[in-house]
Amino acid sequence: xxxPPTTAPKEIDKEETRVQTAKLLEELAELQNLFYANGxxxxxxxxxxxxxxxKDGLIRKVIGAFNPQGVQVTSFKxxxxxxxxxxxxxxxxxxxxxxGMIAVWNRSHWEDVLVTRVENLIxxxxxxxxxxHLNDFEALLTExxxxxxxxxxxxxxEEQTGRFAERLTEPSKKWKYDANDARKAKKWSAYRQAxxxxxKSGQKAAAWHxxxxxxxxxxxxxxxxxxxxxLSALKMKYPAQPTE
Numbered sequence: 217x218x219x220p221p222t223t224a225p226k227e228i229d230k231e232e233t234r235v236q237t238a239k240l241l242e243e244l245a246e247l248q249n250l251f252y253a254n255g256x257x258x259x260x261x262x263x264x265x266x267x268x269x270x271k272d273g274l275i276r277k278v279i280g281a282f283n284p285q286g287v288q289v290t291s292f293k294x295x296x297x298x299x300x301x302x303x304x305x306x307x308x309x310x311x312x313x314x315x316g317m318i319a320v321w322n323r324s325h326w327e328d329v330l331v332t333r334v335e336n337l338i339x340x341x342x343x344x345x346x347x348x349h350l351n352d353f354e355a356l357l358t359e360x361x362x363x364x365x366x367x368x369x370x371x372x373x374e375e376q377t378g379r380f381a382e383r384l385t386e387p388s389k390k391w392k393y394d395a396n397d398a399r400k401a402k403k404w405s406a407y408r409q410a411x412x413x414x415x416k417s418g419q420k421a422a423a424w425h426x427x428x429x430x431x432x433x434x435x436x437x438x439x440x441x442x443x444x445x446x447l448s449a450l451k452m453k454y455p456a457q458p459t460e
Contacts, residue, residue, distance in 0.1 A: 219412070220426060224434040229452040233437045240440040241281040247447040248318065254285040254452050255316035258362040261443075262324045264414075265369030266407060267381035267397055267431050267459060271322050274369065279320050279438050288313065291322040304328045304346065305353055309368070325350055326366075326414055333413075334406045347417045354421035363446060364422035367439060368411065369429040373404050 224233075226420065259404065261279070263271045275289060290311045305325060313319035318369040329346050332338045338346070354364050371379075383393040383427070415424050425442060431434040 219249060219370060220428060222370050222375065222428050222430040224428060224431055228298075228434065230431075230433055234433055237413065237433070237437045237440050240437070240444050241278065244278075244281050244440060244444055244447070245283070247283045247444065248286055248454070250452040250454065251318070251447060251450070252283070252316045253454050256361070257450065258313040258315050258357075259318045259446075260313055260362055260364045261318065261320045262326070262364065262366040263320065263322055263369065263409075264324060264326055264330075264367070265429065266376055266404075266433060267394075267400060268376045268383075269369035269371045270432055270435060271369060273432060274435060275322065275408060277432075278440050279318075280320060281440075285314065287318045287320065289320045289322065292324060292327060305349065307354075313362065315361060324354065324366075326418065330407065330410045333410050334403055337385060343413075344417075350418060351420040358421050365442065365446060366418075366422055366424045367442075368415070368424055368426050369435060370426050371429045373401075375406075375430045376401065 224230075251257070256362075263274065265271055279287060279289065288311070292308065295307065305328075308321070308325045311321070312318060329343050329350065334344075335341050357364055380393075380397055383389045401460075415426070418424065425438075427435050427438050
């Protein structure tokens with residue numbers, strides 16, 4: 217599978233795009249209010265990407281436009297002992313959004329066919345079995361009224377290297393430094409291939425949206441635009457005042 221460029225097309229103006237993003241974020245705040253008031257659907261936003269692809273920043277800049285009362289953000293780290301004692305979807309299912317709510321997953325159920333494969337924790341046969349369960353899981357959510365939006369934040373190896381370097385020098389980013397980053401970066405090709413398999417096999421119930429992410433301003437615009445398109449398409453209106 218051929219992946220698109222990691223940067224914005226040359227004809228895209230940075231400042232004009234930022235203005236458009238600001239307008240989208242204003243409108244998204246109102247759309248989320250409508251979504252919450254209607255309480256008829258749920259929205260799950262899945263964020264995946266290589267280390268340093270900017271998932272945290274995207275949550276802060278784009279998801280930050282929403283009223284926090286209607287949003288729940290969950291970051292999935294390495295499974296705990298308790299989580300490993302259950303089936304691999306147990307830990308994520310309990311964080312799915314209720315109707316009217318928006319859930320954001322910083323990494324997700326797809327980690328179980330990414331890290332596990334690259335680190336040789338599962339073989340290809342088990343990965344294939346899990347792909348089936350992952351697609352069925354998303355189909356279940358969709359049938360129950362949850363909109364599943366999956367974003368892959370697509371950065372280049374060069375950009376990742378530069379962002380890792382910033383974590384060693386910039387005081388505001390040093391806390392993000394992880395000694396495992398360099399080790400995992402050496403497996404770039406293996407992770408990229410694992411992601412390509414995810415894009416090929418994980419599109420049945422909900423499509424993957426590959427977001428060029430070397431430039432944060434462009435990444436934020438594309439995600440905000442997609443969220444706006446999806447919520448606007450619902451044609452929501454405020455519920456009538458209940459009669460007494």
